[in-house]
C-alpha cells in the first residue's frame with residue numbers, strides 16, 4: 362500500500378454501498394442530508410468515504426484541516442476538473458470558472474463593488490425592490506390569507522435585486538403571475554445541474570476534443586433531459602448577458618445624463634465594473650468575454666442561494682410563530698420597513714440572529730440539514746500533509762494528528778458538518794435557535810478558529826474562492842424580511858415541504874421531488890394579528 366491509501370484507509374468511515382459508485386449515490390442523493398448528518402454523528406470531523414470505483418475519498422470538517430486547504434496551503438489544491446469544466450461551459454470565463462492569476466485579477470476588479478460602502482450605496486435599490494414585492498403580495502391577499510408558493514416570489518425578488526443592484530437591469534415589474542423566461546431558465550438550471558455532475562468526469566476530455574461545434578454535437582447526442590435543460594438555460598443566459606452588457610456600455614458611452622435615467626442610475630455592479638475596466642491599464646484590464654461572463658456568474662450566484670435561504674427563513678418563522686412575532690416586534694419598533702440606514706438595519710440584534718442561525722443550519726427535521734451550498738470539493742495538486750485540530754482515532758487504534766494525502770485525492774468539504782458539530786457548537790448544535798447569537802458563542806468556536814468569511818461558519822466558504830457576494834446576500838435578505846414581516850403574517854399550509862440536497866439545496870412538496878416550490882399561507886398584518 363502506498364502512503365495515501367494507508368492513511369486514508371486508516372480513517373473510519375461507512376462501508377461502500379456498491380463497488381462502482383462507492384458511497385457517492387448516498388452522498389449526492391436528494392435525501393443525502395441525513396447521510397451527511399449521520400457521518401458527523403457517527404464518525405466526527407474526519408471521515409473516509411468511497412468514491413467512484415470505491416476509491417478512498419476524504420470528507421473533512423476539521424477546522425485546522427479546512428483552514429489549510431482553503432487558506433494556508435491554498436495553492437496546493439484545485440477544484441475538480443469536471444466541476445471547473447461545468448462552470449466554464451455554463452458561465453464562461455467568470456469568477457467561478459477561473460483560477461490563479463486570471464481569477465485574482467477578476468477578484469481585484471470586483472472586490473470594491475461588493476464592499477460595505479457599496480452596499481450602503483445600493484441600499485435604496487434593495488428597499489425599492491422589496492416594496493414592489495410587497496405591493497404584488499398585498500394585491501393577492503387583499504381578500505384574506507392565501508396559500509401561495511413563496512419560493513416563486515422570493516426567486517423573482519432575488520432576481521430583481523441582482524438585476525437592479527448587480528446589472529442595472531430590471532427583469533420584473535411583479536405585475537404578472539408568471540416569472541419571465543430568464544428567471545425560469547435560471548430556476549431550471551439548479552436541479553438540472555445534478556445530471557451534468559454525473560457526467561462531469563468526462564467533461565474535461567470533451568473540452569479538449571476539436572472545435573466548440575463538435576463539442577456541442579457530442580453533448581447533443583447524449584439523450585439526457587437534464588443536459589437539454591442546461592443547454593436551454595445556458596442559451597437564454599448567454600443572450601441576456603450580451604444584451605445587458607451592450608446596454609450598459611452604450612449608456613456609459615452616452616454620458617452621465619443617460620446613465621442617470623437607467624435602472625440603478627449607474628450605481629449597479631456591472632456599470633461600476635465596466636467603468637473601472639475601461640480606466641484600467643495594461644495587465645489589470647479584463648478582456649471583454651471575462652467581463653460579460655460575470656453577468657451570468659453573478660445572477661446564478663445571487664438568485665437561488667438567496668431566494669432559497671429567504672424562503673427557508675419564512676418557513677422556519679411559520680413553524681415558530683413565537684420567533685416570528687418577536688422578530689416582527691423588533692422590525693416594527695425600528696420602523697425597519699421604511700428604509701432605515703444600513704448600519705441601523707445591520708445592527709438589529711434579533712434580525713441578525715435569525716439570519717445567522719438559518720445560514721448556519723437550515724433544518725426541517727432533526728435528522729437533516731441543508732446549508733444552501735453543501736457539495737464542494739478540492740483535489741491536492743501534489744502530495745500534501747493535512748494537519749488536524751482534533752486528532753482522529755485510526756481504525757488500527759492509533760491517534761492520527763495529520764493526514765498524508767497523495768496528489769489527486771478527492772476531498773469533500775464538510776460545510777454543513779462544521780456548522781453543526783456538537784464538539785464546536787455545543788449540545789444543541791442541531792437545534793435551530795436564533796437565541797444562541799444573543800449571548801457569547803461557546804469557547805470551542807473561538808479556540809478552533811473556524812475558517813469562514815461570515816460569523817464563524819463555512820456557509821460562504823473562506824479564502825480566495827469564498828463568496829464575494831455575502832454582504833449583498835445579507836442586506837438583500839434583511840431588507841426583504843424587514844418589509845415582508847412588517848406587512849404580512851406567514852403560516853404553514855397542509856402540504857408537506859421536503860428539502861433536497863443539490864448544488865444549491867431546494868424545497869419541493871411531496872410527492873414531487875423535482876419542481877422547486879414552498880407553499881405558505883400569507884395574510885395581511887392587521888392589529889389583531891401583529
Ligand code: HEM
Pocket residue numbers: 456457458468523527658659662663664666667670733734737820821822825826827828829830831833834
Ligand atoms: C445565501 C446566499 C449565498 C450563499 C450561501 C453563497 C455561498 C457561496 C459559496 C459557498 C461560494 C463558493 C463556491 C465555490 O467555491 O464554488 C460562493 C461563491 C460565489 N458567490 Fe455566493 N452565496 C450567496 C449569495 C451570493 C450573492 C448574493 C452573490 C452576488 C451578488 C454571490 C456571488 C458569488 C460569486 C460571484 C461567487 C464566486 C466567487 C469566486 O469564485 O471568486 N453569492 N457563494
